[in-house]
Amino acid sequence: MSVTRPALKLTHEGALKMLAAAVAKASAMGVPQNVNIVDEGGNLLAFVRMDGAKLLSRETSLSKAITAASHRQPTSRLNPADEIKLSLAAGQRLTNLEGGLPIVIDGVCIGGIGVGSGKGAEDVEVARAALAAIGAEDQIP
Numbered sequence: 001m002s003v004t005r006p007a008l009k010l011t012h013e014g015a016l017k018m019l020a021a022a023v024a025k026a027s028a029m030g031v032p033q034n035v036n037i038v039d040e041g042g043n044l045l046a047f048v049r050m051d052g053a054k055l056l057s058r059e060t061s062l063s064k065a066i067t068a069a070s071h072r073q074p075t076s077r078l079n080p081a082d083e084i085k086l087s088l089a090a091g092q093r094l095t096n097l098e099g100g101l102p103i104v105i106d107g108v109c110i111g112g113i114g115v116g117s118g119k120g121a122e123d124v125e126v127a128r129a130a131l132a133a134i135g136a137e138d139q140i141p
Contacts (some may be wrong), residue, residue, distance in 0.1 A: 064100025099123025
């Protein structure tokens, strides 16, 4: 019986590469964004609030990143009927708003990215660009 297992970890360099790709995509789209990147435990690795991004989207984008990492799936896949119960049970850190994607490498979830300040589809597009920058599995909600 093994008592340990190997684990992939997202480095700060990987998180910064994702952040740069997200900012580049959001800039090209003309949609300033808040972008949060967390590790598999929901710990913040990188964040940016682009000039002009909505202030409160700072919080929702972090919740999106944590939710995606926790549930290992896009945030939009969470059942809307469970939204309030999940949010309350998790200290209001979980959400089903679009724009949160898990970061999956070789089938292992190593974190989550949350993007917020645009329309849901815009947030997802920016998050997917960040995943592509590090070769993470594409996530289509």
